[in-house]
Amino acid sequence: MKNNDKQNLVISIESSIDFIESHLDSADKTITFVLKKHGVRNLEKASIHTLQELFNELYAIEADLR
Numbered sequence: 001m002k003n004n005d006k007q008n009l010v011i012s013i014e015s016s017i018d019f020i021e022s023h024l025d026s027a028d029k030t031i032t033f034v035l036k037k038h039g040v041r042n043l044e045k046a047s048i049h050t051l052q053e054l055f056n057e058l059y060a061i062e063a064d065l066r
Contacts, residue, residue, distance in 0.1 A: 009051045010043045016058040023065045034058060 021027040038054045040046045046054070 006048050006051065009048070009055060013043060013051065013055050013058060016055065016062045019062050020058065020065065024061075030061065031058075034061075 017031055020031060024030060034054065034057050035041070038046075038050055038057075040050060040054055043051065
């Protein structure tokens with residue numbers, strides 16, 4: 001996967017996190033749990049596979065809040 005694709009995925013994850021934070025009172029706990037579950041401490045250093053799984057889970061949370 002191209003570096004540009006990875007960067008776009010990171011941007012999408014950050015966007016989902018922003019949405020969740022603005023719509024969920026327990027956002028900090030939820031996001032921390034999901035990041036730990038996937039072993040992510042730094043989005044830029046995570047593998048593309050991990051980022052895809054992380055995005056899928058965060059996007060599902062976001063979709064439930066819509």
